[in-house]
Amino acid sequence: MADTGRVRGTPHEIALLAGGPRAAVTVAVVALHLRGAVEAGAPGTVRAVDGEAGRALPPLPAPGSEPGALTGAMRAAYLESAVYHRLAEPSAIRELVRDLDIRWAVAELRVGLAEAGMLRYPLLGSTRAARRRLQVLRKAFPLPASRRDLPDDERLLAVALHGETALRVLVPRFALRAGLTERVSLRHRRLLRHSPRGDAYGSAGHLSCGGGSGGGCGGGGPD
Known part of the structure; x- marks a missing residue:
């Protein structure tokens, strides 16, 4: 196995590089689900579960305040916190990506990636690194x-790297009920099985974004 210690970040950061904000938010949703903090709601939605896992999440900084120096893990925790609190009202993934607090948290992920040389200013396209x-x-x-x-x-890392294909393998029932994946026909399943594995989000590793605010772009376990 390759030595990945130097290049590995949080699954949230990796998903943002691989597939943009929706991919990062999807990883946050799956992370919360694996800890029992969210569950599938009405078809195509996710909702928060009142419990210890949700209460352990950090509060978001007050509007206008400076959060100070943040690590990748802290930025990921802020994203999960923003997603969890938005899900007090059951929501679809597309609604989560448009939420202002979640957009802020995604923008903070971008800041960390840019500081690490993974994104280019000013358009925040992915770098060769x-x-x-x-x-x-x-x-x-x-x-x-x-x-x-x-x-x-390892489930989260797989979802970050391999997108919907990993969701179908690792959290199939939750992903389908929550609207993270779509139902596929038997013929489509055969096509997926034989399709090449590369960028699971169909973006060739580029980060497509709608602005610096983090706008919308591009066995065991609780499943």
């Missing part, structure tokens, strides 16, 4: 064949 990071990680962490005995952090 970012594309190389994704290539190395996809080679080192191919799509798991099964969710059996797979730790939650």
Whole structure:
């Protein structure tokens, strides 16, 4: 296995590089689900679960305040917190991506990636280093064949790297009920099975974004 310690970030950051804000928000939703903080609501929606996992999330900084120096893990926690509190009202994934607090949290993820040389100013396109990071990680962490005995952090990394294909393998029922994946015909399943695995989000590793505010672009376990 390749040495990925130097290039590996949080699954939220990796998903943002691979597929943009929706991918990062999807990873946050799955992370919360694996800890029992959210569940599928009405078809195509997700809702928060009142419990210890949700209460353990950090509060978001007050509007206009400076959050100070943040690590990637802290930025990921802010994104999960923003998603969790938005889901006090059941919402679809497309609604989450448009939420102002979630947009702020995604923008903070971008700041960290830009500081690490993964995104270019001013348009925040992915750099050669970012594309190389994704290539190395996809080679080192191919799509798991099964969710059996797979730790939650490896599930999240797989979702970040392999997108919907990983969701169908690792959290199939939750992903379908929550609207993270769509129902596919038997013929479409055959096509997916034989399709090449590369950028699971169909973006060739580029980050497509709608502005600096973080706008919309582009076994075991609770499943």
